[in-house]
Amino acid sequence: MSLRLTRVNELLKREIGTVIQRDYEWHGALVTVSGVEVTQDLKEAKVWISVMAGNPVAVIDKSRHDRGGDPT
Numbered sequence: 001m002s003l004r005l006t007r008v009n010e011l012l013k014r015e016i017g018t019v020i021q022r023d024y025e026w027h028g029a030l031v032t033v034s035g036v037e038v039t040q041d042l043k044e045a046k047v048w049i050s051v052m053a054g055n056p057v058a059v060i061d062k063s064r065h066d067r068g069g070d071p072t
Contacts, residue, residue: 005038009045012036016047024062029054 017033024031035048051059 005040008038008042009036012038012045012047020049026054026059029056029059031059 013033013036016036020031020033030050030052031054032050032052033047034050036045038045049059049063
């Protein structure tokens, strides 16, 4: 992986984590971004989240609903 992609991954990880903490109420769950992997062309990214002390199904459902795009 190139240095550029590594830096983009880390930047997205921080920014998405900030949005998750600022804009969402998780009702007792601790939700963090554990990883981001961007494609070479920067058009798509996979985001991994960790859920502790809460209902992970509810967190995943809410994040899928709010992200837009394809629900799969």
